[in-house]
Amino acid sequence: MKVSVQREDFDLGAEVKAISGDTSTGAVASFVGIVRDVVMTLEHYPGMTDKALHKIVEEAGSRWKVKDCTVIHRYGELQPGAQIVMVAVASAHRGDAFAACEFIMDYLKTQAPFWKKEHRPEGANWVEARASDDQAAERWKEPGK
């Protein structure tokens, strides 16, 4: 399990390779979040981000059969097209890999202390939290998920 909060960019291919080595691993699901068409600054709460991400990863590991997992989240100024976040989950089978990866993203969106500020020509503004993100996290609380 690897969790990293960093300014630097990351290499999805290398990170996926790094968790694919176990001969019982048959599936790796991954996700990359990308800056759309506006420059942004990502602020975080240094003492808490690492803790929060570890907690989310552990929760995923208790719900699904996860062989290995990597979560990287960047902070600082990011240009359009830049990678913001990646999650990769290695499992024996794809069902576990997909579910755990999506779960980690949904929880990260509502539980990890990051905030985006967008820099537009008309001025800078903080991105507002989206109700759809709360809903996405909520659905994992349904029984059977």
Add this chain to the structure above:
Amino acid sequence: MKVSVQREDFDLGAEVKAISGDTSTGAVASFVGIVRDVVMTLEHYPGMTDKALHKIVEEAGSRWKVKDCTVIHRYGELQPGAQIVMVAVASAHRGDAFAACEFIMDYLKTQAPFWKKEHRPEGANWVEARASDDQAAERWKEPGK
């Protein structure tokens, strides 16, 4: 949209980058299938594989908001740890990317004409289709999915 059926290995990171360029793309979900602990030969039906994969990708594009998408499936002899298949889906938002990526994998598993033969010390044998794969594909037929 890119579909490729090939002997050669692929580079997940490069493929994901290649479909991430649009400034309206905010999310790329991807999947890699990996050979577990046994050497295998992947046979396919050359005239049909490409067609079947394109059809699955088009179906995904009609159900979710997909900006771009890449599917690569290898054939021939593959060693343990080798990459077999990858699917990457770029969307504005992660919900569409995850759903379309998982849908493509589930349909590919039951609709694309590939067959795995495992080479074990005690002899070679064809992998049997799994009922769980049929179930995984079936669930996309439920209304609301």
Add this chain to the structure above:
Amino acid sequence: MKVSVLYFASLREQLGNAGEELDLPQTITTITALKAHLRERGGAYETAFAEKALVRAAVNQEMVKADAAFKAGDELAFFPPVTGG
């Protein structure tokens, strides 16, 4: 009616046949009928195309149900349930 028929994977090995050109009687126009026709060859064909055997079919490279029809010149294929991905 002339058609070409391909066999894949375990089915190809079981039959010892990767494919053949067939000139079928006029009455045989569906996958179900063709399977019955091949079954009559006996031996490996009788086993491979038994009613209970899990054999999938394609007509012109599209997977079809057992009651699908075909016409002269079509490329037909039989194979076991797929196991890619």
Add this chain to the structure above:
Amino acid sequence: MKVSVLYFASLREQLGNAGEELDLPQTITTITALKAHLRERGGAYETAFAEKALVRAAVNQEMVKADAAFKAGDELAFFPPVTGG
């Protein structure tokens, strides 16, 4: 009771304050009580910690509900709903 309090993102800008050390009256032991206490400062604090304001809180770097308690020496934090990922 001494605690440290941190403010993040739009809340930090709104208050013009990234954090401070506070020596609180004995009666203030929950996030709800602390928010009311800060509200009494008036100005930006009154607005930022209004009953209806969406302010999240953490105690010792774990997100908590408004009725959570804290003790001397804890690191408290207030921030808007998160928007990472």
